[in-house]
Amino acid sequence: MSSVVFDSVQRLPHLLESHSLASNVALLFDRNGHRLFCDEISLALKRAKIAHRVFVAPAGESAKSFRVAERLYGEFIKSGADRKTTLVAIGGGAIGDLGGFLAASYLRGIPLVQVPTTLLAMVDSAIGGKVAINHPLGKNMIGFFYLPVFSLIDGRFLQTLPKRDVYSGLAEALKYALIQDAPFLAEFETRFERVASLEPLAIERVIRRSVRNKLRVVKEDFNETTGRRAILNFGHTFGHALEALTRYNAFRHGEAVLIGMLCASALSKNLGFLDEESFERIVRVVKRFPLPKRILKRHFLDLDERAIEAAMASDKKKERGAIRFVLLKKIGEAFLSADRVPSKEIHRATREAKSLLK
Amino acid sequence: MSSVVFDSVQRLPHLLESHSLASNVALLFDRNGHRLFCDEISLALKRAKIAHRVFVAPAGESAKSFRVAERLYGEFIKSGADRKTTLVAIGGGAIGDLGGFLAASYLRGIPLVQVPTTLLAMVDSAIGGKVAINHPLGKNMIGFFYLPVFSLIDGRFLQTLPKRDVYSGLAEALKYALIQDAPFLAEFETRFERVASLEPLAIERVIRRSVRNKLRVVKEDFNETTGRRAILNFGHTFGHALEALTRYNAFRHGEAVLIGMLCASALSKNLGFLDEESFERIVRVVKRFPLPKRILKRHFLDLDERAIEAAMASDKKKERGAIRFVLLKKIGEAFLSADRVPSKEIHRATREAKSLLK
Numbered sequence: 001m002s003s004v005v006f007d008s009v010q011r012l013p014h015l016l017e018s019h020s021l022a023s024n025v026a027l028l029f030d031r032n033g034h035r036l037f038c039d040e041i042s043l044a045l046k047r048a049k050i051a052h053r054v055f056v057a058p059a060g061e062s063a064k065s066f067r068v069a070e071r072l073y074g075e076f077i078k079s080g081a082d083r084k085t086t087l088v089a090i091g092g093g094a095i096g097d098l099g100g101f102l103a104a105s106y107l108r109g110i111p112l113v114q115v116p117t118t119l120l121a122m123v124d125s126a127i128g129g130k131v132a133i134n135h136p137l138g139k140n141m142i143g144f145f146y147l148p149v150f151s152l153i154d155g156r157f158l159q160t161l162p163k164r165d166v167y168s169g170l171a172e173a174l175k176y177a178l179i180q181d182a183p184f185l186a187e188f189e190t191r192f193e194r195v196a197s198l199e200p201l202a203i204e205r206v207i208r209r210s211v212r213n214k215l216r217v218v219k220e221d222f223n224e225t226t227g228r229r230a231i232l233n234f235g236h237t238f239g240h241a242l243e244a245l246t247r248y249n250a251f252r253h254g255e256a257v258l259i260g261m262l263c264a265s266a267l268s269k270n271l272g273f274l275d276e277e278s279f280e281r282i283v284r285v286v287k288r289f290p291l292p293k294r295i296l297k298r299h300f301l302d303l304d305e306r307a308i309e310a311a312m313a314s315d316k317k318k319e320r321g322a323i324r325f326v327l328l329k330k331i332g333e334a335f336l337s338a339d340r341v342p343s344k345e346i347h348r349a350t351r352e353a354k355s356l357l358k
Numbered sequence: 359m360s361s362v363v364f365d366s367v368q369r370l371p372h373l374l375e376s377h378s379l380a381s382n383v384a385l386l387f388d389r390n391g392h393r394l395f396c397d398e399i400s401l402a403l404k405r406a407k408i409a410h411r412v413f414v415a416p417a418g419e420s421a422k423s424f425r426v427a428e429r430l431y432g433e434f435i436k437s438g439a440d441r442k443t444t445l446v447a448i449g450g451g452a453i454g455d456l457g458g459f460l461a462a463s464y465l466r467g468i469p470l471v472q473v474p475t476t477l478l479a480m481v482d483s484a485i486g487g488k489v490a491i492n493h494p495l496g497k498n499m500i501g502f503f504y505l506p507v508f509s510l511i512d513g514r515f516l517q518t519l520p521k522r523d524v525y526s527g528l529a530e531a532l533k534y535a536l537i538q539d540a541p542f543l544a545e546f547e548t549r550f551e552r553v554a555s556l557e558p559l560a561i562e563r564v565i566r567r568s569v570r571n572k573l574r575v576v577k578e579d580f581n582e583t584t585g586r587r588a589i590l591n592f593g594h595t596f597g598h599a600l601e602a603l604t605r606y607n608a609f610r611h612g613e614a615v616l617i618g619m620l621c622a623s624a625l626s627k628n629l630g631f632l633d634e635e636s637f638e639r640i641v642r643v644v645k646r647f648p649l650p651k652r653i654l655k656r657h658f659l660d661l662d663e664r665a666i667e668a669a670m671a672s673d674k675k676k677e678r679g680a681i682r683f684v685l686l687k688k689i690g691e692a693f694l695s696a697d698r699v700p701s702k703e704i705h706r707a708t709r710e711a712k713s714l715l716k
Contacts (some may be wrong), residue, residue, distance in 0.1 A: 077495045137435045
């Protein structure tokens, strides 16, 4: 397993050296990250006399394309990057995915270091080795399981993060509490404001605990073969449907997952797995997350349940036609449902989530 | 390690079933393989009631491109291929490479079966898990180490193989004798005609022994990190240069490697590693391979040594500028040279190989 280091990005040169990764470094940013962070990181490497080059991808999900990958491979080749070149991917989920994809495949694999700069990437996407690019016909269709040698988490990056992205990341952190770490839920119930305002100790506790949770699942089922890793998709069947319906342009990923977790919790209750009291506890926590009102109304509250179900059916997680759901037995215990869930239950849970978010 | 099965392709349905890979199959051919082999294989699967779809790539190295990969991913998605779909790549080296690349990356990896139909693929490229596509700036630049669940070798495929491709495959087989299996050399010295005319028992012995040799190296150094796997590149530093100079359009891969092995053997002798007698033994065997005269003259004999050296320098196997050579200590014992080889020795070995092939 790769390691996760909590430290200042100023320590990146030292960390590269101590992992024997310092002979030659390729830094990958998106346009925004390049503007915000490149100078500081480049200077730190320069001071440590670590040879490095800078590569820049477009911002956002559009970076995860064949076109961008082919261009960057070409720039790697021209720069003389070889198997000893370490690719350091500095950015949010898209850069982590793209950087991981490039590192996994360039010359059949070069060392990768992940430096997540968003909360979502820190608690989820930069941990666990899932990397991918998109196909015009589907998100994350092309990719690998490829672990970074280490991930470096520096909470200081969060200072420049828009508030919506903070809540989006917190939603993925909340997921760990619901699927396998019930005591973690208290963190959201008792310190929500401190965490959301990025009070250093509070947010670091949440990140560390999230990372620990993620690594625990990943370790048990790295290649997603036993079904264990699937519990990380709690809220994602509904969530991906909402994202796909809006072509990933309306909701932040964590917002869609938050709504999806509410739907999946309602479904768990209605199917007789989750007790009423636990469900209400989940509802109370979910409601503390501010969701952008107009987007919520237009792309969830006003949407037909059948449209959401149809979008699920085309999700890549379907297996031989049936939509699979991750459900809760109780808070802190999720499972991948083996049975086909009737359409009317999907619709009912969706309606219930809508009425709760109105 | 994945297994290699020597059997009739008629047994493919049974093999898929016994490996639990029969739920749903994607057959990948190139245009030629599709014409020659698809009906028989498709019928066998149909009889065994194994659901399958057929996908066709262009013939030759041009199949190993982003463009073709993106189109095939799209066809996989549209056909509903999921993580339980087994990709069976039936063809020569290019189809094995492309199929392996697609299987390694589609949905982060689906099961792969290799069914090599050329001698080169049987003794080398379909074994060991190296898969890749090309970048406009370099061959095999983008890829992975991804093992098939099994490789199925059916010597019957060789009946349709052009003679040049038989010799090309035999050259890679000869490589194993030179790098680590001295007794295997006798097979080429005493049965060359029988092997080259594809006498069933003789050719099967060569294939089996080659596979065993390849697996032995791969097992010791799957990810090409210890340097052990590098000995498989014996003859390839010179060989790749000849291929690159002709844009992969003149020589068969094995022909280029054969010439490259002669150059590398001369280099090994001139640098004081290989004794004169062993060198002459190698020369005698190499000379039994017919090489296409006009191509040999135009793209090797008439070529300037400096052009060949320059082409080596841009090879991806260079590390920090120095060209690395695999050399022979003796027949059956290769090593990756640690020292920089002086240009004048590269030129001298090339000239010597030229005069021997005149």
